[in-house]
Amino acid sequence: MQVPDFILRQPATLQEAITAAQEASRPPDGSHAPSAPEQGYDWLGGGTDLLCNYKWRINQRPVVIALRGVAELQSDVAGSLAAGRTLWQLENDAEIQRRYPALASTAALVASPLIRRSATLGGNLHLDTRCWHFNQTAEWRAAHRSCLKAEADQCRVLPDPGDVCVAAYCGDLAPVLIAYGAVARLHGPDGERRVPLAEYFAGDGIRRFAERRRAELMVAVEMPADAEDWRVNYRKLRLRQTFDFPEGGVAVGLQWESGNPGVIAAARIATTAYASVPLLHPEVVELLQGQLLDQDLADRAGALLESLVQPMKNTSMSPSYRRKMARVLCRRALLDCSPHSSS
Amino acid sequence: MSTSRRILRLRVNGQPREVLARDADTLLDVLREQLGLTGSKRGCDLGTCGCCTVQIDGEPQLACLTLAAEVGEREVTTVEALRDGEEFAPLQQAWAAAGASQCGFCTPGFLMTTDWLLREKPDCNREQMREALAGNLCRCTGYVKILDAVERCTRSQGACPSEK
Ligand SMILES: Cc1cc2nc3c(=O)[nH]c(=O)nc-3n(C[C@H](O)[C@H](O)[C@H](O)COP(=O)(O)OP(=O)(O)OC[C@H]3O[C@@H](n4cnc5c(N)ncnc54)[C@H](O)[C@@H]3O)c2cc1C
Numbered sequence: 256m257q258v259p260d261f262i263l264r265q266p267a268t269l270q271e272a273i274t275a276a277q278e279a280s281r282p283p284d285g286s287h288a289p290s291a292p293e294q295g296y297d298w299l300g301g302g303t304d305l306l307c308n309y310k311w312r313i314n315q316r317p318v319v320i321a322l323r324g325v326a327e328l329q330s331d332v333a334g335s336l337a338a339g340r341t342l343w344q345l346e347n348d349a350e351i352q353r354r355y356p357a358l359a360s361t362a363a364l365v366a367s368p369l370i371r372r373s374a375t376l377g378g379n380l381h382l383d384t385r386c387w388h389f390n391q392t393a394e395w396r397a398a399h400r401s402c403l404k405a406e407a408d409q410c411r412v413l414p415d416p417g418d419v420c421v422a423a424y425c426g427d428l429a430p431v432l433i434a435y436g437a438v439a440r441l442h443g444p445d446g447e448r449r450v451p452l453a454e455y456f457a458g459d460g461i462r463r464f465a466e467r468r469r470a471e472l473m474v475a476v477e478m479p480a481d482a483e484d485w486r487v488n489y490r491k492l493r494l495r496q497t498f499d500f501p502e503g504g505v506a507v508g509l510q511w512e513s514g515n516p517g518v519i520a521a522a523r524i525a526t527t528a529y530a531s532v533p534l535l536h537p538e539v540v541e542l543l544q545g546q547l548l549d550q551d552l553a554d555r556a557g558a559l560l561e562s563l564v565q566p567m568k569n570t571s572m573s574p575s576y577r578r579k580m581a582r583v584l585c586r587r588a589l590l591d592c593s594p595h596s597s598s
Numbered sequence: 599m600s601t602s603r604r605i606l607r608l609r610v611n612g613q614p615r616e617v618l619a620r621d622a623d624t625l626l627d628v629l630r631e632q633l634g635l636t637g638s639k640r641g642c643d644l645g646t647c648g649c650c651t652v653q654i655d656g657e658p659q660l661a662c663l664t665l666a667a668e669v670g671e672r673e674v675t676t677v678e679a680l681r682d683g684e685e686f687a688p689l690q691q692a693w694a695a696a697g698a699s700q701c702g703f704c705t706p707g708f709l710m711t712t713d714w715l716l717r718e719k720p721d722c723n724r725e726q727m728r729e730a731l732a733g734n735l736c737r738c739t740g741y742v743k744i745l746d747a748v749e750r751c752t753r754s755q756g757a758c759p760s761e762k
């Protein structure tokens with residue numbers, strides 16, 4: 256499969272990258288009107304998501320801007336992780352293993368070791384949403400007249416109303432970073448802005464970000480100063496223990512009452528693969544807060560989570576199984592946080 | 599749109615190689631179609647099999663998801679460089695002796711990942727082998743003979759490629 260033609264830009268600095276994106280999103284007449292899809296650009300991290308989609312002729316753009324050479328995306332500054340770091344680096348970095356163990360162990364659950372050599376943190380957080388009807392060849396999509404996120408005018412999974420995309424967000428790192436309270440650092444033509452990851456994602460399978468600004472990219476993920484005080488755990492449901500995307504993923508972050516380990520002072524619960532964006536579950540947080548973490552509480556939290564998630568019929572496993580597993584994943588993730596657990 | 603191309607100056611198997619490639623060509627396209635190095639296989643072309651594994655600066659990487667234009671001055675090593683003159687490398691001999699190849703399509707990828715693994719962890723145990731090889735799929739062997747072949751090359755078995 257040939258990757259369809261594009262022009263590759265290889266900026267060396269953040270400013271050059273932003274300028275390349277501005278040039279690519281400007282229509283040929285030089286005006287500043289928003290660009291149509293046949294114009295425009297995509298950022299390229301490791302390419303392990305984007306190039307697969309391009310090979311299947313999905314939403315390709317004429318310009319691709321490679322971030323590999325952008326110095327500002329390659330090295331961490333104090334308290335933050337550069338967006339260009341590979342998942343392989345994250346899982347093998349002794350400092351990350353010590354300070355954010357759930358981040359290192361989750362990075363090691365993504366895809367396969369070979370994919371993780373190229374896959375980047377920024378690419379993982381911006382991973383495109385996935386669906387049976389979307390991740391298919393152009394010929395398959397043409398034969399099935401799907402899907403809304405590619406070239407058709409109606410969603411095949413949820414034909415009524417049909418104008419909402421229900422493709423699933425299947426990134427593994429987002430829920431874990433949300434459980435740590437991480438903040439996205441973005442850079443664009445108007446300078447820098449910081450957005451908590453918990454507020455970064457919103458919308459459906461097509462419009463996936465709360466606010467997307469033109470020529471803006473993610474430079475780093477900031478870890479809050481208290482991140483190390485949180486006990487974070489992630490459980491992933493998948494068919495095989497390698498390669499496969501999550502069919503469901505639950506991240507749990509807990510802080511103990513001071514002097515009372517096991518009594519939950521604060522909690523964060525985030526899921527992946529159950530909707531078009533990573534979801535937060537304040538209802539479960541409310542149930543947990545102020546309680547002693549034990550088997551009964553973990554069971555009740557799992558049951559509540561099961562009642563909240565609404566997976567669609569658009570991945571390999573059935574929605575009912577994925578929903579049931581939300582209960583199991585949540586319970587296990589919680590119990591693994593317990594002060595008596597070895598993990 | 600018109601095709602954007604450029605001249606790439608690559609280093610492949612210790613040799614400087616110059617090719618004219620599209621910006622969108624992958625390293626696998628260039629190795630197989632332009633340089634005639636067909637040892638690296640095109641299995642899935644989507645990152646899901648590992649048949650295209652090569653080494654870039656000594657680290658295993660998927661050639662099907664690497665843009666050729668992004669390789670730059672880094673050294674590319676393909677399975678063709680494993681053999682020592684007319685002789686198969688100890689790793690390749692171990693593969694044959696253990697019966698770790700059936701159709702053979704996955705073999706180049708496994709060899710390139712294993713070659714790196716044995717350099718990194720010459721004393722690796724079977725769990726570490728499984729972990730390291732979890733990005734390479736084999737549809738024929740059931741993996742046991744592949745692990746046997748790798749084991750034959752660990753330092754304790756005396757045939758470690760890094761000591762050849
Ligand atoms: C076989 C297979 C299995 C996989 N399994 C998993 C899995 O289990 N879990 C999982 O999470 N993922 C999985 N993936 C998807 C992918 O490999 C990872 O999510 C990876 O981390 C993506 O990173 P990348 O750098 O390769 O992204 P790219 O492909 O380079 O980019 C992905 C998207 O992010 C955008 N982007 C990249 N960097 C930035 C930035 N700095 N700022 C703004 N936008 C940016 C790109 O424009 C693009 O839209 C799998 C992929 C394959 C092929």
Ligand code: FES
Pocket residue numbers: 639640641642643644645646647648649650651660661662663
């Ligand atoms: S051909 Fe590259 S991973 Fe399958």
Ligand code: FES
Pocket residue numbers: 698699700701702703704705735736737738739
């Ligand atoms: S020997 Fe046939 S795929 Fe491995």
